Amino acid sequence: MLNGVTKLNLDAKGRLAIPSRYRERLMDDCAGHLIVTLDTEKHMVIYPYNEWKEVEAKLVKLSSVNKAAVRIKRLYLGHATDCDMDKNGRINLPPYLRGKTGLDKQIVLVGIGNKFEVWDEDSWTREWENEEELELSEELESLSL
Numbered sequence: 001m002l003n004g005v006t007k008l009n010l011d012a013k014g015r016l017a018i019p020s021r022y023r024e025r026l027m028d029d030c031a032g033h034l035i036v037t038l039d040t041e042k043h044m045v046i047y048p049y050n051e052w053k054e055v056e057a058k059l060v061k062l063s064s065v066n067k068a069a070v071r072i073k074r075l076y077l078g079h080a081t082d083c084d085m086d087k088n089g090r091i092n093l094p095p096y097l098r099g100k101t102g103l104d105k106q107i108v109l110v111g112i113g114n115k116f117e118v119w120d121e122d123s124w125t126r127e128w129e130n131e132e133e134l135e136l137s138e139e140l141e142s143l144s145l
């Protein structure tokens with residue numbers, strides 16, 4: 001599982017150094033092969049390749065005539081980019097995707113189980129300063145942690 005929040009800096013070439021606590025697991029699970037794409041909330045997501053294949057299979061099955069489904073497919077599949085970790089555990093975040101998400105230097109990497117979210121640090125801070133109460137679905141209301 002990929003869990004935790006880590007503040008990081010991108011280097012001058014737009015590379016993200018995957019925290020060392022995840023590197024060995026990612027090398028074992030997917031040989032360091034990752035997929036970077038956009039998410040609906042204006043940030044990037046990074047999937048280990050094996051996890052991405054499951055997501056991709058679900059997305060491909062979505063309707064090609066439902067406008068919302070087509071938009072989701074374009075967002076996730078259309079922006080999906082293969083990235084391999086180098087020997088130092090870094091991946092190059094594509095410039096186009098960095099521009100779409102406002103990533104510059106200071107970022108936040110958030111492990112949420114099967115993937116990472118990559119946020120601009122200011123956007124992440126605003127997300128958590130928003131005191132708006134969450135409306136929970138019935139499924140989430142019954143979740144006991």
